[in-house]
Amino acid sequence: MNNFQYSRASDVADAIRLLAADPSAKLIAGGTNLIDLMKENVERPSRLVDISRLPLRDIEETADGGLRIGALVPNSDLAYHPLIEQRYPLLASAILAGASAQLRNMASVGGNLMQRTRCAYFYDTATPCNKRSPGTGCSALDGLNRNHAILGTSRSCIATNPSDMSVALAALGALVHTAGTTGQRTIALTDFHRLPDDKPHVDTNLGSGEIITAIELPPHGFARNYSYLKVRDRLSYAFALVSVAAALELEGNAIGEARLALGGVAHKPWRNLDAEAALRGQAATPDHFGRAADLLLQGATARSQNGFKIELARRAVVRTLMQAANATPQSQAHKKIA
Amino acid sequence: MADTTDQIPERIPINLVVNGARRTLEIAPWTTLLDALRDRLELTGTKKGCDHGQCGACTVLVDGRRINSCLTLAIMKDGAEITTIEGLAANGALHPLQQAFVDHDAFQCGYCTPGQICSAAGLLAEGRARDADEIRELMSGNLCRCGAYPNIVAAIEQVMGRS
Ligand SMILES: Cc1cc2nc3c(=O)[nH]c(=O)nc-3n(C[C@H](O)[C@H](O)[C@H](O)COP(=O)(O)OP(=O)(O)OC[C@H]3O[C@@H](n4cnc5c(N)ncnc54)[C@H](O)[C@@H]3O)c2cc1C
Ligand code: SF4
Ligand code: FES
Ligand code: FES
Numbered sequence: 289m290n291n292f293q294y295s296r297a298s299d300v301a302d303a304i305r306l307l308a309a310d311p312s313a314k315l316i317a318g319g320t321n322l323i324d325l326m327k328e329n330v331e332r333p334s335r336l337v338d339i340s341r342l343p344l345r346d347i348e349e350t351a352d353g354g355l356r357i358g359a360l361v362p363n364s365d366l367a368y369h370p371l372i373e374q375r376y377p378l379l380a381s382a383i384l385a386g387a388s389a390q391l392r393n394m395a396s397v398g399g400n401l402m403q404r405t406r407c408a409y410f411y412d413t414a415t416p417c418n419k420r421s422p423g424t425g426c427s428a429l430d431g432l433n434r435n436h437a438i439l440g441t442s443r444s445c446i447a448t449n450p451s452d453m454s455v456a457l458a459a460l461g462a463l464v465h466t467a468g469t470t471g472q473r474t475i476a477l478t479d480f481h482r483l484p485d486d487k488p489h490v491d492t493n494l495g496s497g498e499i500i501t502a503i504e505l506p507p508h509g510f511a512r513n514y515s516y517l518k519v520r521d522r523l524s525y526a527f528a529l530v531s532v533a534a535a536l537e538l539e540g541n542a543i544g545e546a547r548l549a550l551g552g553v554a555h556k557p558w559r560n561l562d563a564e565a566a567l568r569g570q571a572a573t574p575d576h577f578g579r580a581a582d583l584l585l586q587g588a589t590a591r592s593q594n595g596f597k598i599e600l601a602r603r604a605v606v607r608t609l610m611q612a613a614n615a616t617p618q619s620q621a622h623k624k625i626a
Numbered sequence: 627m628a629d630t631t632d633q634i635p636e637r638i639p640i641n642l643v644v645n646g647a648r649r650t651l652e653i654a655p656w657t658t659l660l661d662a663l664r665d666r667l668e669l670t671g672t673k674k675g676c677d678h679g680q681c682g683a684c685t686v687l688v689d690g691r692r693i694n695s696c697l698t699l700a701i702m703k704d705g706a707e708i709t710t711i712e713g714l715a716a717n718g719a720l721h722p723l724q725q726a727f728v729d730h731d732a733f734q735c736g737y738c739t740p741g742q743i744c745s746a747a748g749l750l751a752e753g754r755a756r757d758a759d760e761i762r763e764l765m766s767g768n769l770c771r772c773g774a775y776p777n778i779v780a781a782i783e784q785v786m787g788r789s
Contacts, residue, residue, distance in 0.1 A: 291654070291655075293635070294635070316702070319702065320679055320697045323697045323699065327678065368754065387767070388679075389745070389766075390685055390693050390748070390767045391694060391697075393748075394693050394694065623763075
């Protein structure tokens with residue numbers, strides 16, 4: 289780890305000021321991603337701005353019946369909050385599918401949204417990587433790419449976003465609230481993360497000197513018909529190969545509204561409104577779910593090792609939608625897939 | 627605590643309450659809590675396995691919650707209460723989890739054991755595990771290279787009063 293200056297921010301404005309004063313300063317919240325990357329010399333901040341004591345830990349109801357969640361709420365507190373368990377169980381399930389109990393106790397909502405890819409070359413400073421060192425090339429294109437993206441890739445980068453929480457937030461239509469030198473703004477979660485195009489070193493649309501203050505959930509939580517299914521190499525404490533967040537509004541067996549987001553397949557949580565629209569008004573059957581999966585996976589392409597993800601994702605989408613339709617959501621503790 | 631200024635600071639005073647005792651130490655900002663405990667406070671019960679959050683050997687309780695001390699900067703925990711494996715026994719008696727690990731032979735080499743026991747203490751305090759599947763899931767952040775998992779789960783079940 290490099291040597292660095294350390295400042296404890298006294299309030300949000302102070303954090304913004306400290307960031308603005310030093311372009312190579314970084315915020316630190318739970319530290320579970322940043323310290324890991326600093327130990328690998330992937331991140332070498334000149335200053336850490338400690339925001340962990342800022343009062344951004346509230347979970348409050350909004351005027352329209354949604355919830356506003358402070359950026360520093362620990363992942364475990366969010367997953368186990370009664371309002372989340374009751375009204376947004378899809379979000380609770382996705383969070384509990386990620387990392388370990390210890391890490392979830394440390395990890396913050398804001399840090400989870402900002403966590404960086406787990407591409408092995410990104411971590412290995414001896415190899416070319418456009419995300420870590422722009423312009424050096426992408427080692428994964430013709431290297432170890434079994435875990436890599438099948439959708440929205442570019443010649444510059446085929447990395448995936450590793451967050452489980454973000455997949456559920458994308459399906460639920462969450463908003464991200466930020467504050468920066470030019471004031472506050474609100475970004476749709478689906479517009480928060482970027483595709484790599486020719487700038488893979490930029491993960492998100494958060495500006496430099498900007499800080500996430502909260503996320504907001506809209507009123508509709510799909511608490512009855514939902515499921516989060518995460519497929520991975522071992523059943524716990526592993527990143528997704530493919531994950532699916534599915535939520536349905538059912539009238540009898542007919543689909544009113546459908547939400548569908550994929551994790552582990554792209555540089556951002558993958559949503560496609562056409563796939564969701566195709567489900568509206570249809571019966572909740574495997575055939576219709578298969579057609580939605582095909583739409584969602586339209587344009588999927590594989591490199592040498594990750595071709596299996598396309599069919600895996602297709603089947604996982606159908607299975608997760610069936611779990612949602614049957615109101616038998618995937619348990620994150622009892623691992624049998626219903 | 628004041629901000630560090632231009633000079634890169636190597637010795638910043640912090641206070642920790644470790645296993646009930648107040649400790650003051652001077653540390654560099656890049657010192658992890660794990661290294662502060664082991665190298666500065668000589669509490670070597672907490673183990674370093676991976677140093678990257680991937681094994682759980684470094685698990686300690688901070689303000690009652692289990693965390694990975696290898697991914698925690700000591701300076702960020704200034705003022706916190708830390709409980710390590712050395713702090714679990716009370717009045718000369720083993721903590722019930724320590725006793726249960728002995729009863730169930732829940733280790734072989736023992737390297738993961740302090741982390742397992744601190745993690746299990748956190749698990750019991752959280753109160754979220756109700757059966758063996760949930761214990762397994764919520765203990766998945768602690769790897770055991772000797773594969774003592776069945777006995778670890780049995781030990782925790784014993785303390786939960788289930789067996
Ligand atoms: C072994 C291991 C396994 C894991 N498994 C999973 C998994 O299966 N699924 C999963 O989803 N995650 C997993 N994680 C990742 C974990 O969820 C993230 O590391 C965590 O959510 C990051 O949150 P943090 O508060 O610790 O972030 P930090 O490490 O403190 O910060 C991460 C980044 O976010 C920035 N940041 C933090 N807060 C803000 C803010 N408010 N505004 C703007 N920027 C901010 C920081 O500057 C930094 O760049 C795993 C991590 C480890 C170490
Ligand atoms: S996939 Fe992206 S992160 Fe991985 S080596 Fe290529 S550029 Fe780097
Ligand atoms: S040493 Fe901390 S998790 Fe392995
Ligand atoms: S007892 Fe040897 S690693 Fe667990």
